[in-house]
Amino acid sequence: MFTKNETKMKGKIITIEGGDGTGKKTQTRLLVKRLKKEGYDVETLSFPQYEKPTGKIIRAYLDGEFGSLKEVNAKIASALYASDRLSAQEQIKKWLQEGKIIVLDRYYESNMAHQGAKLPEQERQEFIKWVYDFETSLGILASDIVILLTLPLDVAEEAMKNEGRQKDIHEKDVAYSREVHKTYLLAAKIFNWKIVDCMSVDARLSKEQVAEKVWDVVKENL
Numbered sequence: 138m139f140t141k142n143e144t145k146m147k148g149k150i151i152t153i154e155g156g157d158g159t160g161k162k163t164q165t166r167l168l169v170k171r172l173k174k175e176g177y178d179v180e181t182l183s184f185p186q187y188e189k190p191t192g193k194i195i196r197a198y199l200d201g202e203f204g205s206l207k208e209v210n211a212k213i214a215s216a217l218y219a220s221d222r223l224s225a226q227e228q229i230k231k232w233l234q235e236g237k238i239i240v241l242d243r244y245y246e247s248n249m250a251h252q253g254a255k256l257p258e259q260e261r262q263e264f265i266k267w268v269y270d271f272e273t274s275l276g277i278l279a280s281d282i283v284i285l286l287t288l289p290l291d292v293a294e295e296a297m298k299n300e301g302r303q304k305d306i307h308e309k310d311v312a313y314s315r316e317v318h319k320t321y322l323l324a325a326k327i328f329n330w331k332i333v334d335c336m337s338v339d340a341r342l343s344k345e346q347v348a349e350k351v352w353d354v355v356k357e358n359l
Contacts (some may be wrong), residue, residue, distance in 0.1 A: 157293060181245065222244065246280070251320075
């Protein structure tokens with residue numbers, strides 16, 4: 138795990154991760170609601186912060202303005218996303234010092250998976266470690282709990298179709314999405330993230346059922 142910088146923080150960071158279409162935004166919202174119901178002081182952020190200057194550059198990248206998926210170097214793209222997270226660190230640090238629980242919809246773990254997926258499989262573990270070192274050197278504060286939502290790719294793809302939104306350069310490439318999933322699982326193994334399977338035997342769990350599984354993980358680790 139990353140280590141907390143400077144003084145010991147009283148709060149905790151919980152990060153919700155997963156491939157596209159796995160329901161990260163919904164589960165972030167439901168976890169915030171549950172934590173508040175249980176009496177916790179909670180804040181939440183979503184990355185990238187598209188309303189911020191750094192987020193606007195990321196949106197341009199995702200829209201293909203800097204080239205295709207394979208044309209944009211993984212480390213350069215990682216640095217762009219890291220700069221967006223870095224811009225939020227003072228606020229995150231303040232909340233932690235106040236003892237708040239911070240629930241994040243994506244964080245540095247996304248760099249490991251989405252950018253690592255661009256590389257050959259034999260290079261991914263080294264890249265994941267590079268992201269670890271790079272983000273640490275910038276002073277990016279650590280997640281205390283990382284929850285990885287998983288779904289079969291065909292189910293996640295159907296969910297995105299039902300949302301009716303325009304896909305970015307990451308989401309358009311099905312083969313790339315498959316590699317993102319594999320890279321997420323590799324990072325989860327390295328860093329001991331908590332994996333929440335969003336399927337039953339043959340059907341997708343409801344958002345409420347997934348939320349209960351997420352809560353089971355959180356309450357055991359707070």
